[in-house]
Amino acid sequence: MSEIKFSNDQTARLVSKVKAYFEAELDQEIGGFEAEFLIDFFASEIGPHFYNQGLADAHLLLQEKVEELGYQIQELEKVPG
Incomplete structure (x- = not known):
């Protein structure tokens, strides 16, 4: 299986969702850069x-x-x- 890749638009939407989740559920703010790294981690490890x-x-x-x-x-x- 090849590496999972997202378009720029998909990445932006996912980053927004991850940031909103962290703020709503964990009461923490994370930056877009951190959210993108987290998405890459989940895509490669759990995807x-x-x-x-x-x-x-x-x-x-x-x-x-x-x-x-x-x-x-x-x-x-x-x-x-």
């Missing part, structure tokens, strides 16, 4: 776990759909006679 869970969820959904398709194909089979 892969969310990514892998997303893959696992997609895989399960795909398996369910393939099984459902198998049943639908069986219903189309003709009985000789």
Whole structure:
């Protein structure tokens, strides 16, 4: 998996949310630079776990759909006679 990258707009929105969270929940102010470092840390350390869970969820959904398709194909089979 490649490194997670955010656009400038995404980064600005995330920085704003992190700063607001720190102020509202922790009663601390942090600067944009610190918030950006925190985002980079979470993206590199925790991001892969969310990514892998997303893959696992997609895989399960795909398996369910393939099984459902198998049943639908069986219903189309003709009985000789």
